[in-house]
Amino acid sequence: MLFANLQCKNLMKIRDLIVTAFALLLLSGCASDSFHYQNGGGSSSSNNTQVSSIPKSGYYRVKKGDTLFSIAFRYGIDYRKLAQTNRIPSPYVIYPQQKIRLKVSSNTTKIANSSPKVQTKKPVASIKKPSQVVKRVTKPKVNPPTKNISKSTIPNKSTLNWRWPIKGFVVRGFSNAGVSSKGIDIKSNIGKPVRAAEDGVVVYSGNGLIGYGNLVIVKHSEEYLSAYAYNQSILVKEQQVVKAGDSLAIIGGKGEERPLLHFEIRRDGQPIDPLTVLPDQ
Template sequence: MFRAGMWGLAALVTVAALSGCANKGRLAPVDDHSISGARGGAIRVWPGAENADKIGYYTVKPGDTLIRIGMDNGQSWRDIIRWNKLDNPNLIETGQVLRVAPPPSDVAVAAPRPVASQPSVMPAKPVEPALAAPAAADDALNFQWPVLGNLIAGFDESKNKGLDIAGKAGDPVLASADGRVVYAGAGLRGYGNLIILKHNNTYLTAYAHNQTLLVKEDQIIKRGQKIAEMGNSDADQVKLHFEIRRQGKPVDPAKYLPGN
């Protein structure tokens, strides 16, 4: 009887200690816009959740960052912060619904539309102005090669979102077209020191693995301007990884660049 009583007392002491530890480490309740689930749990309901799956909105997935979301949707990450009134740009959560297209009231211009150079070969039959599509001006960019070097990896939609071009450390990296710097930094895993230029409402270009960045965000850039120096940041060799994105989607740069 005495032994059983001792075991009972020890059990009570253990339970009390564990309960005290659990309460000690628990944070104060947070107002997270939750509602009760069917089993009494909490389901996070984000403001704007009614816009999920609508055009111009994006639902955050595990591992997302604002830089990645911006690049994948052809937008500046700073614009996404502004459109969504985010208090902490470093804190986005899975399931959060973000606006990734300008609101109707937003009249800010992301970048002055560059004037396209005349193509080296004129089209066989000019398009009548009355028949030209509204997006035609956005498409009329005259891209140039960002570096001179050997192509070591071509575009592959599933494996390589752009072109990999070899070179020497310190070689100049040039802007492929007029635009505005919407990102300059090393915050996107797999890209090293990265620059993203927004050229108009249709096109972005990305320049990765640089050793030195020579421009800052919001800086207006001219075609052919030196924006970085070639390197091997977050890469296994010195190279430039170059992407062209049309409305956020990677396209084959070789189809937009002049023949070598």
């Protein structure tokens, strides 16, 4: 009889342990669901956009399709400081295989707005002999420049009135820590156009920056750039002047997160939280 009572008590203890373990599993599942909801229903690795670390060499070799703006954007550098350090005058012409120094100088002296020097013939004040021949100078062959952004096309505005690039809701917010998001992710509808958040000029249009897919970068002023990533297709070209609300691309996405737009704003090369300047929806 005593043995039977002990056996019964042991069975009750085992039952209680099973019930407790099952309850803990349910609570764990709820906590996990709550975490995913706060992060927009996606995993924490869904957004890999980040400012790249400067390589140990301190230099970057220009590739076809690069612009000075895209290189500065990749490494979170003010394009003006990058141009100054490398003695690249406006309109910031760069060439394939050109070596760009990424460790910029702290001196912020403005670069003179001048075009690259081109050899020209010297004017002749008076020619005494009609038979005199001016010797032609043969220009050395150089690789064609990648992209040329003319400063004259930059809109001149004293203040910027930002607008949302697309209607939707934010599923991932801004964070400036570690490799976290350098912008916001906006969920919208399939086929919707991505629009310019302000007047500006397109300074990059392509897919050469890892982690951004089809990317458009627009320059709005000397200080501000905006970026539109993960597009399904791009509708604009570099050097194209755009107005606020103009269509730049068609919304795309990354992985299973579609349709989704990744939107960034950079001030002096550094990411800022777009929600601090965008109006309420």
